[in-house]
Amino acid sequence: MSNLPQNYADANALIEALQPDQSVILNRPHAAERAARFFVEKFPGKSLYAVKANPSPGLLNCLWSAGIDHYDVASIAEVRLVADTLPEATLCFMHPVKTREAIKEAYFTHGVRVFSLDSIEELEKIQTATENATDLTLCVRIRVSSEYAELSLAAKFGAIADEITPLLQASRQVAETLGICFHVGSQAMTPHAFVQGLERVRAAIVDASVTIDIVDVGGGFPSVYPDMAPPPLEDYFTIIDRTFESLPISYSAELWCEPGRALCAEYNSLIVRVEKRRGDELYINDGAYGALFDAAHIGWRFPVRAFTSLDMEFADFAFFGPTCDDIDYMTGPFPLPSTIKAGDYIEIGMIGAYGAAMRTSFNGFGESECHDVSDEPMSSLYDGKSRTDWLPDNVVSISR
Numbered sequence: 001m002s003n004l005p006q007n008y009a010d011a012n013a014l015i016e017a018l019q020p021d022q023s024v025i026l027n028r029p030h031a032a033e034r035a036a037r038f039f040v041e042k043f044p045g046k047s048l049y050a051v052k053a054n055p056s057p058g059l060l061n062c063l064w065s066a067g068i069d070h071y072d073v074a075s076i077a078e079v080r081l082v083a084d085t086l087p088e089a090t091l092c093f094m095h096p097v098k099t100r101e102a103i104k105e106a107y108f109t110h111g112v113r114v115f116s117l118d119s120i121e122e123l124e125k126i127q128t129a130t131e132n133a134t135d136l137t138l139c140v141r142i143r144v145s146s147e148y149a150e151l152s153l154a155a156k157f158g159a160i161a162d163e164i165t166p167l168l169q170a171s172r173q174v175a176e177t178l179g180i181c182f183h184v185g186s187q188a189m190t191p192h193a194f195v196q197g198l199e200r201v202r203a204a205i206v207d208a209s210v211t212i213d214i215v216d217v218g219g220g221f222p223s224v225y226p227d228m229a230p231p232p233l234e235d236y237f238t239i240i241d242r243t244f245e246s247l248p249i250s251y252s253a254e255l256w257c258e259p260g261r262a263l264c265a266e267y268n269s270l271i272v273r274v275e276k277r278r279g280d281e282l283y284i285n286d287g288a289y290g291a292l293f294d295a296a297h298i299g300w301r302f303p304v305r306a307f308t309s310l311d312m313e314f315a316d317f318a319f320f321g322p323t324c325d326d327i328d329y330m331t332g333p334f335p336l337p338s339t340i341k342a343g344d345y346i347e348i349g350m351i352g353a354y355g356a357a358m359r360t361s362f363n364g365f366g367e368s369e370c371h372d373v374s375d376e377p378m379s380s381l382y383d384g385k386s387r388t389d390w391l392p393d394n395v396v397s398i399s400r
């Protein structure tokens with residue numbers, strides 16, 4: 001098989017043409033562009049793409065062409081990647097714990113001016129590594145609850161309680177522009193997650209009595225998965241805007257967000273082949289160490305469809321990935337035609353966020369080809385069909 005990316009109408013056309021014996025990543029540039037345009041047009045502030053969700057250069061180019069010009073990077077390798085791929089992009093180094101070397105290279109070589117921090121030690125590090133620069137935008141990360149999100153980000157980063165006031169005041173002395181940021185956790189199933197975060201921001205501003213120039217509500221905007229249909233994104237934007245406008249901040253303060261998942265989930269799907277069937281378990285050629293990390297490790301359910309006989313009867317299946325490890329196992333359940341068998345192909349949808357990005361070459365697997373397709377993603381938040389019946393405290397829980 002050639003490695004040059006080609007265009008196909010859909011997974012079916014690709015399978016007919018290539019009969020691939022390894023898993024194949026499908027790109028949907030039109031879906032990523034649609035998501036980016038949605039944020040650019042409708043979010044009432046600036047949208048930074050969180051690169052870690054999917055750093056593929058093809059995707060970065062799509063987002064850029066749709067108007068996303070700020071990028072949330074978290075490592076020096078991500079700084080270099082985005083600087084190389086999109087030389088005119090504004091990079092924001094939003095990992096609260098960085099090395100001196102990374103800060104120095106980011107500032108002096110790549111022109112990075114925006115940094116986040118959650119401790120006085122990090123502030124001192126940023127000052128020395130940038131030789132006491134006076135043109136910094138510093139975003140103080142505060143800790144907020146992850147109770148409304150499917151994936152917590154509450155344990156690791158963020159200043160708490162009486163750390164916040166001294167940190168905001170010290171950062172104000174150093175920063176040209178001062179921000180406050182937080183992250184509600186990934187796949188936040190209700191806009192109230194952001195309201196709760198913004199209320200923490202309000203308390204922090206009042207306690208510290210500092211002028212805040214940027215309020216950054218972070219990532220956490222959801223995508224659509226089986227049994228996880230979130231409210232419309234417009235509702236998130238409206239509620240965030242209303243709460244932001246009520247904060248004790250100056251008229252010129254900016255609102256930022258850092259979507260990862262919501263911008264890239266629809267960008268990729270995956271074609272796998274069934275290599276063996278054992279009862280209701282299918283041995284497929286991608287898995288926990290490939291693009292299906294979340295399916296294996298946190299029981300995430302992705303949509304699936306089979307390319308097989310026209311069987312109308314469905315059954316629930318679990319998957320084994322190709323490596324020799326027992327944990328290379330995905331519980332699902334994944335509903336597929338009950339007659340599915342070795343040699344049949346399956347498309348696994350919505351793996352653009354934290355799927356394609358997680359692949360390793362463990363055990364000699366992971367060499368998937370990538371091709372473009374032009375059909376619709378298996379589900380979408382942007383096709384005008386999202387649900388309107390949500391209840392304010394609707395939180396879907398999944399087992400871990």
Ligand SMILES: *Cc1c(COP(=O)(O)O)cnc(C)c1O
Binds near residue numbers: 258
């Ligand atoms: C991971 C991350 C994001 C993106 O989160 P999503 O849930 O993918 O939207 C944004 N900001 C920071 C600081 C992150 O660590």
